[in-house]
Amino acid sequence: MRARRPTRQIHVGSVAVGGDAPVSVQSMTTTKTADVDGTLAQIYALAGAGADIVRCTCNDEPAAEGLAQIVPRSPVPIIADIHFQHRLALAAMEAGVQGLRLNPGNIRKAEHIKTVAREAKDRGLPIRIGVNAGSLDPDIAEAHGGATPEALVASAERELGYFAEVGFDDVKISVKSSSVPTMIAAYRLLSETLDRPLHLGVTEAGPPPAGLVKSTAGIGALLAEGIGDTIRFSLTADPVEEARAGRQLLEALGLRERVGLDLIACPSCGRAEVDVIAIANEAQAALDDRELPLQVAVMGCVVNGPGEARGADLGIAAGRGKGHLFVKGKVVRVVPEAEMVDALVEEAERIVAEGIEARLAAADEGAEAEAEQAREELLQIQGTDANDDRAKIKRIREVAE
Ligand code: SF4
Secondary structure, eight states: OOOOOOOOOEEETTEEESTTSOOEEEEEOOSOTTOHHHHHHHHHHHHHHTOSEEEEEOOSHHHHHHHHHHGGGOSSOEEEEEOSOHHHHHHHHHHTOSEEEEOTTTOOOHHHHHHHHHHHHHHTOOEEEEEEGGGOOHHHHHHHTSSOHHHHHHHHHHHHHHHHHTTOOOEEEEEEBSSHHHHHHHHHHHHHHOOSOBEEOBTTOOSTTHHHHHHHHHHHHHHHTTOOSEEEOOOSSOHHHHHHHHHHHHHHTTSSOOOSSEEEEOOOOTTOOSOHHHHHHHHHHHHHTTOOOOEEEEESOTTTHHHHTTTSSEEEEEETTEEEEEETTEEEEEEEGGGHHHHHHHHHHHHHHHOHHHHHHTOOTTHHHHHHHHHHHHHHHHOSOTTOHHHHHHHHHHHHO
8 A cells, every 4th residue: 555645635514535534435326316305314324334425416406405405414415416507506505515526528618617616615615526538528538539548637627727717726536437447547647747635436337246346446446556535436236335335445445444333423403302413422432332233323303313314223313302212214212312322222232132123023112103293293393494495495496597
């Protein structure tokens, strides 16, 4: 392993990328972004599998409106994936995303690119210049005789030039190709010429096992050379496999520590009924030395918590002075709020000893109904717009027009 090549550091929400930050794992949802609950459940599953950052497509106005509701409830920073329409980049920023990915191959008007960069600069948001060999700007491909490593780098440099004209430089770059030798050569070239953080990936790698092999070959070779600050496996598979594979590769290379217990927590939003950070820290401390191979979720409210974190083995959600303990999204027990962490620890140990199915079978009668009643009461108290989604959606409609 060579020492990591020094790069500038940027921040995607709470996650640092580049510089001395750990190499991060990214993945992308496959749901329709307008399907808020389905997308959030997948984001939680991805976070549980090791994703530090998740990208969601923002391909139309309903997707942008979905992002307005997803971002405040996501446990990890959200990047909006933008193709063709620069207005959707503006709409995604209104929705509150923590970063953008622009494809220079299909948003080509300099004025449009600069408008987006100016707005990102004003909001302090980073942009990934996401060059893709399959959708390279035709004039660059022609000048270089195809999607060569030099052509991919030239596309990134042209985009950087537009950004520089408006004083924007909060960027990371990817130069992906489905050809492993081409992507390796392109990233090597890029790392010799620029010091921006690099997002590594083999695009359209295909289904496992071939997709895993190609991605591991390309991304692994570069990481071993000290190149790369954040990675994504692009598999034709459940994206949870992408996140898991990315995490495992980093662990295998000694770039991230192995995790046993995996504790995830919601970010806490307008619906939170407890101090999520304090409870999550307490739970982490209580569970840390037990080495339980479980995904455990700490969620701020029972309105959305069990559903959002239904991919976790076990979780607890607060509501109306109670802790609602859930296993695989089903509420199995309701305890006083002060006993939330103790109940969580006890249930974690019982799941490891007895198995998930046995614990689901032993659910307290009436626990689901009690949770449902608490949900309804909270919806009546907090209303349906606890995160001011409607105001954001109004602005999205204005900028997306
Ligand atoms: Fe989701 Fe509730 Fe946490 Fe808000 S408080 S992020 S709605 S679980």
